[in-house]
Amino acid sequence: MITAVALEGLPEIEAGFDLAAAIARHPSFQPPQPGDILVVAHKAVSKAEGRVRDLAEVNPGERAFALGTATGKDPRHVQVILDESREVVRASRGVLITETRHGFVCANAGVDASNVPGDEAVVLLPLDPDASARRIRSTIRQLTGTAPGIVITDSFGRAWRSGQCDVAIGCAGLKPAEDLRGTSDSQGRELKATLIAVADELAAAADLTRTKSGREPVVLIRGAGRHVTAEDGPGAVALIRDPAQDLFR
Amino acid sequence: MITAVALEGLPEIEAGFDLAAAIARHPSFQPPQPGDILVVAHKAVSKAEGRVRDLAEVNPGERAFALGTATGKDPRHVQVILDESREVVRASRGVLITETRHGFVCANAGVDASNVPGDEAVVLLPLDPDASARRIRSTIRQLTGTAPGIVITDSFGRAWRSGQCDVAIGCAGLKPAEDLRGTSDSQGRELKATLIAVADELAAAADLTRTKSGREPVVLIRGAGRHVTAEDGPGAVALIRDPAQDLFR
Numbered sequence: 160m161i162t163a164v165a166l167e168g169l170p171e172i173e174a175g176f177d178l179a180a181a182i183a184r185h186p187s188f189q190p191p192q193p194g195d196i197l198v199v200a201h202k203a204v205s206k207a208e209g210r211v212r213d214l215a216e217v218n219p220g221e222r223a224f225a226l227g228t229a230t231g232k233d234p235r236h237v238q239v240i241l242d243e244s245r246e247v248v249r250a251s252r253g254v255l256i257t258e259t260r261h262g263f264v265c266a267n268a269g270v271d272a273s274n275v276p277g278d279e280a281v282v283l284l285p286l287d288p289d290a291s292a293r294r295i296r297s298t299i300r301q302l303t304g305t306a307p308g309i310v311i312t313d314s315f316g317r318a319w320r321s322g323q324c325d326v327a328i329g330c331a332g333l334k335p336a337e338d339l340r341g342t343s344d345s346q347g348r349e350l351k352a353t354l355i356a357v358a359d360e361l362a363a364a365a366d367l368t369r370t371k372s373g374r375e376p377v378v379l380i381r382g383a384g385r386h387v388t389a390e391d392g393p394g395a396v397a398l399i400r401d402p403a404q405d406l407f408r
Numbered sequence: 409m410i411t412a413v414a415l416e417g418l419p420e421i422e423a424g425f426d427l428a429a430a431i432a433r434h435p436s437f438q439p440p441q442p443g444d445i446l447v448v449a450h451k452a453v454s455k456a457e458g459r460v461r462d463l464a465e466v467n468p469g470e471r472a473f474a475l476g477t478a479t480g481k482d483p484r485h486v487q488v489i490l491d492e493s494r495e496v497v498r499a500s501r502g503v504l505i506t507e508t509r510h511g512f513v514c515a516n517a518g519v520d521a522s523n524v525p526g527d528e529a530v531v532l533l534p535l536d537p538d539a540s541a542r543r544i545r546s547t548i549r550q551l552t553g554t555a556p557g558i559v560i561t562d563s564f565g566r567a568w569r570s571g572q573c574d575v576a577i578g579c580a581g582l583k584p585a586e587d588l589r590g591t592s593d594s595q596g597r598e599l600k601a602t603l604i605a606v607a608d609e610l611a612a613a614a615d616l617t618r619t620k621s622g623r624e625p626v627v628l629i630r631g632a633g634r635h636v637t638a639e640d641g642p643g644a645v646a647l648i649r650d651p652a653q654d655l656f657r
Contacts, residue, residue: 163411
């Protein structure tokens with residue numbers, strides 16, 4: 160059995176906030192159990208790390224203006240997206256899909272613009288979400304003596320399917336995928352789905368648990384401890400498909 | 409809080425098996441609670457519905473031979489995939505991605521080939537997975553007096569990310585997506601991720617709960633009742649992105 164519970168009552172997160180310490184002492188996490196997994200929406204991590212830009216201070220270049228016209232987006236927002244990207248994958252009315260500097264293919268390089276007039280702050284993805292996950296894990300280990308698995312998430316759209324699902328953009332202390340190649344099912348047949356993106360399924364399960372309008376960036380998942388590892392492991396970058404083998408770029 | 413538990417001890421499923429009745433009387437589901445959601449791996453549904461073909465009886469056509477050569481797949485398997493497809497989206501060594509007759513874009517049209525020599529049965533997707541979900545729901549309602557939400561799943565690969573995640577290919581009694589457009593977060597800002605693919609997140613959470621090598625096609629999810637509806641609703645076809653607006657076909 161798996162249980163997932165959102166950690167209630169975390170404060171609004173600002174730069175410098177010690178998210179790991181707040182998690183470590185949260186009553187829903189006390190006492191920590193071996194195999195615990197904490198799933199954290201990146202926005203909380205990004206804000207704590209100061210990964211925020213003010214559009215009022217952004218000077219869009221020529222390409223940002225052109226893509227702004229093509230997509231109908233604020234050229235300053237586009238400039239920030241380009242600053243966070245290696246490559247533009249698709250640009251179309253209302254849609255700008257890029258490959259981020261980490262290698263994730265997603266809308267707007269994960270840059271989250273406020274739509275409220277007068278508030279021009281945009282939140283970026285963490286610079287290195289796997290490193291962020293390792294830092295959170297390390298602090299929680301220091302404070303509690305237990306090292307949970309950590310997943311950092313964002314909501315990504317998908318090719319072919321409408322809507323967004325949360326996926327892992329960073330992780331630590333967790334096998335991001337479970338490799339079932341060579342294992343058999345109950346009938347002794349080789350299994351079809353051979354590499355399960357466990358970190359993404361954890362992200363999705365956590366998102367299901369949150370009240371969307373609330374302040375619940377952190378979800379504790381119990382019962383999935385077989386995916387938790389002593390070492391920090393390869394991180395969520397391991398879930399990026401090799402571009403050379405990607406038929407949809 | 410959300411809990412997910414796999415229903416243990418279901419028998420190996422054969423054509424004609426009454427899966428809904430087996431779920432209805434399963435001790436983990438008794439007593440049913442309002443807001444319960446049952447997530448069922450399609451393979452169990454497909455087998456119960458007799459959606460199985462024997463490759464020994466398949467005569468591949470010219471196109472199946474050509475695509476078999478291009479992809480390295482058994483031309484008889486390719487013929488079955490073509491029979492289940494509207495269109496080939498990508499064909500490459502080891503990879504055949506098609507649009508199924510339902511409109512899903514996935515590997516091998518969801519046709520699951522056994523790799524065991526001598527066993528040449530392949531399992532197809534249900535003919536109409538939303539209708540399958542409605543039937544299961546209706547039978548459970550008759551037997552228990554409670555109408556749970558039903559999700560039927562398959563493991564799909566994704567563009568840009570390695571590994572598979574379970575997604576919804578059928579559902580009933582459930583809002584497949586939660587539309588947050590126009591709602592605000594705790595700061596009064598308009599939310600970025602505006603359409604959450606709830607049925608897919610339920611599918612992912614259920615997959616996390618299963619022991620992969622076991623016989624656990626059915627997972628009961630409790631605590632997500634706000635997504636359950638009295639009416640059967642639009643089904644998982646509502647999650648298919650309009651091909652005209654799909655930039656990755």
